[in-house]
Amino acid sequence: xxxxxxxxxxxxxxxxxxxxxxxxxxxxxxxPTVYMLSHLGHARMAIVWDTVQRFFxxxxxxxxxxxxxxxxxxxxxxxxxxxxISPERLARECxxxxxxxxxxxxxxxxxxxxxxxxxxxxxxxFVEGLIAGGHAYVAQGDVYFDVQSFDQYGKLGKQxxxxxxxxxxDQAVAQEALAHLKKSPVDFALWKSANPDELNWPSPWGPGxxxxxxxxxxxxxxxxxxxxxxxxxxxxxxxxxxxNEIAQSEALHDQPxxxxxxxxxxxxxxxxxxxxxxxxxxxxxxxxxxxxxxxIRLFVLQSxxxxxxxxxxxxxxxxRSGSMRLIKAAAFAEQNADADLGADLEAVAKxxxxxxxxxxxxxxxxxxxxxxxxxxxxxxxxxSGSDQRAMxxxxxxxxxILGLTLQDTRNDIDLDTGKKLMxxxxxxxxxxxxxxxxxSADLIRKSLSQSGINVMDSASGASWEIG
RNA sequence: GGCGGCAUAGCCAAGUGGUAAGGCCGGGGUCUGCAAAACCCCUACCCCCAGUUCGAAUCUGGGUGCCGCCUCCA
Numbered sequence: 001x002x003x004x005x006x007x008x009x010x011x012x013x014x015x016x017x018x019x020x021x022x023x024x025x026x027x028x029x030x031x032p033t034v035y036m037l038s039h040l041g042h043a044r045m046a047i048v049w050d051t052v053q054r055f056f057x058x059x060x061x062x063x064x065x066x067x068x069x070x071x072x073x074x075x076x077x078x079x080x081x082x083x084x085i086s087p088e089r090l091a092r093e094c095x096x097x098x099x100x101x102x103x104x105x106x107x108x109x110x111x112x113x114x115x116x117x118x119x120x121x122x123x124x125x126f127v128e129g130l131i132a133g134g135h136a137y138v139a140q141g142d143v144y145f146d147v148q149s150f151d152q153y154g155k156l157g158k159q160x161x162x163x164x165x166x167x168x169x170d171q172a173v174a175q176e177a178l179a180h181l182k183k184s185p186v187d188f189a190l191w192k193s194a195n196p197d198e199l200n201w202p203s204p205w206g207p208g209x210x211x212x213x214x215x216x217x218x219x220x221x222x223x224x225x226x227x228x229x230x231x232x233x234x235x236x237x238x239x240x241x242x243x244n245e246i247a248q249s250e251a252l253h254d255q256p257x258x259x260x261x262x263x264x265x266x267x268x269x270x271x272x273x274x275x276x277x278x279x280x281x282x283x284x285x286x287x288x289x290x291x292x293x294x295x296i297r298l299f300v301l302q303s304x305x306x307x308x309x310x311x312x313x314x315x316x317x318x319x320r321s322g323s324m325r326l327i328k329a330a331a332f333a334e335q336n337a338d339a340d341l342g343a344d345l346e347a348v349a350k351x352x353x354x355x356x357x358x359x360x361x362x363x364x365x366x367x368x369x370x371x372x373x374x375x376x377x378x379x380x381x382x383x384s385g386s387d388q389r390a391m392x393x394x395x396x397x398x399x400x401i402l403g404l405t406l407q408d409t410r411n412d413i414d415l416d417t418g419k420k421l422m423x424x425x426x427x428x429x430x431x432x433x434x435x436x437x438x439x440s441a442d443l444i445r446k447s448l449s450q451s452g453i454n455v456m457d458s459a460s461g462a463s464w465e466i467g
Numbered sequence: 468g469g470c471g472g473c474a475u476a477g478c479c480a481a482g483u484g485g486u487a488a489g490g491c492c493g494g495g496g497u498c499u500g501c502a503a504a505a506c507c508c509c510u511a512c513c514c515c516c517a518g519u520u521c522g523a524a525u526c527u528g529g530g531u532g533c534c535g536c537c538u539c540c541a
Contacts, residue, residue, distance in 0.1 A: 012471090014483090029541095030541075031541085032541070033539085033540080033541095038541090039541090041540090041541050042541050043541090044541070045541035046541085048541090049541095073539085074539075075539065075540090154470095157470075157471085157536075157537080158469095158470055158471070159469080159470065159536090159537070160469070160470080163468085163469045163470080163537090164469085164537070166468090166469090212539085233541065234540080234541030235471090235472090235535070235536080235541080236535075236536065236539095236540055236541065237540080237541070238471085238536070239470085239471095239536055239537065240536090240537080240538090241540090263541095264541070265472085265535085265541095266534090266535075266541075267541085268534075268535095272534080273534080273535070273540085274541095275539095275540055275541090276539090276540065277539065277540065278540095298490090299479090302479075302480065302481090302489085302490070303479085303480065303481090304480085304481075306472090307472095307473080307480085308472090308473075308534070308535080309479090310479085312478085312479085314478070314479085314491085314492095315478075315479050315480095315491085317491080318478075318479065318490065318491035318492075319479080319490075319491080320491095321490085321491060321492090322489090322490045322491060323490090325490090328504095328505090358481090364481075364482095366480060366481050366482095366488085366489075367481055367482085367488065367489080369480095369481095369489070369490080370480090370481070370488050370489030370490080371488090371489085372489090373488095373489055373490070374488085374489075380505080380506080381506075381507095
């Protein structure tokens with residue numbers, strides 16, 4: 001099986017990927033908190049890890065890919081309140097929107113897509129285990145993780161506990177209300193108490209809801225086991241989210257939560273992070289109105305996943321222009337159907353090797369895409385139909401690893417354009433009639449009729465209908 | 468303040484010690500009734516300074532600029 005190099009945030013190095021069980025990969029990616037439409041940054045997360053799991057499968061691994069949905073959270077509750085609807089309903093609506101966006105972006109559905117609210121009981125058990133082990137404590141209906149009880153705290157985010165504690169004092173203002181409950185300012189909530197009129201679940205510590213970090217630890221444990229191969233997510237999750245997951249899970253299980261921690265970089269706007277809180281985002285929905293999923297995926301994947309992308313419309317347009325050559329070249333896969341295949345195996349083999357090497361080098365999709373373009377050039381330059389077809393099939397096959405459809409939509413006509421074309425045809429016919437060129441006028445009507453379009457002349461001009 | 472990252476052509480973007488992939492735009496050409504498309508060709512000494520080395524965009528030190536995390540965030 002092909003050797004794949006991955007950059008592990010935990011060690012800060014590129015390492016050879018070795019799964020726990022040969023030939024199998026367990027992978028968990030932190031998904032969205034559903035409280036509003038997803039933006040391009042979320043699309044990047046989804047596209048990158050979708051591509052990674054596709055590549056593992058392409059290499060022959062048996063992949064179990066899990067991506068969660070956070071459907072209970074302070075932000076959901078706050079926005080639902082401002083909209084005057086229940087948090088459950090808001091979360092559900094946004095989940096449907098998210099699914100719609102994912103499908104539109106040709107992101108494959110994960111093997112499991114657990115929602116936090118489906119795992120409340122397991123989370124409670126998880127917390128009970130931590131309390132029993134001396135890693136968590138109860139304070140007035142809340143439960144906090146005792147960070148000092150986990151001596152490896154900070155290993156992922158490269159944080160020093162003393163520095164965190166002294167740093168936390170400076171920013172304790174926002175958490176002042178909790179200061180008297182927490183033993184240490186760096187302790188984080190496993191369970192938050194809630195008033196009966198708020199969203200809550202019963203627990204041994206009274207009604208409440210889970211802390212954010214807990215759900216991932218719990219769902220990883222129950223779906224994939226105490227240790228998984230790959231845990232992925234956006235780089236903003238390194239600290240504290242993933243750090244806290246490690247603390248919880250490893251304190252409970254006394255074994256590594258994940259062997260490899262992979263993090264994708266951000267989409268920025270004017271050199272600033274695109275984020276919901278800054279409001280400088282483009283929703284996936286908006287972008288899909290003007291750009292195909294291929295264009296958006298190419299745009300995202302032409303940068304390495306660990307490099308930031310500065311979003312501009314110009315750059316997106318440039319990607320769209322470029323993608324046309326790939327699409328044209330790929331169209332040869334359906335042409336020359338009667339030609340023999342495999343005539344130009346050398347070019348295909350060379351391409352496949354270069355593509356696989358790029359992808360195996362920490363998922364270097366930028367280089368992989370450059371290989372697609374080079375193959376497209378070879379296809380378009382080739383004079384041999386069988387070669388073209390063989391190369392085009394390889395092109396489509398490998399583009400699919402990146403989630404690119406390369407569907408040729410150049411001749412697709414939308415409704416509006418269709419109506420304009422009918423106007424044009426009827427105008428031309430009217431001109432023919434004006435010249436008393438009834439042969440042409442009748443030819444037009446007859447041809448349209450054969451296509452199921454009836455043209456009706458009247459004193460006020462011609463009209464048409466399908467039927 | 469602590470931790471981490473980035474700086475490559477007009478723009479986007481690979482590159483992890485041997486003299487710069489790819490895409491967009493632009494220029495020139497072939498083709499063409501016109502136009503478009505297509506195809507061919509052209510366009511960088513890699514932020515600055517010092518060092519290591521036979522050799523550095525790539526390693527080391529310093530500087531400058533920018534970004535992220537440390538609080539919700541993909």
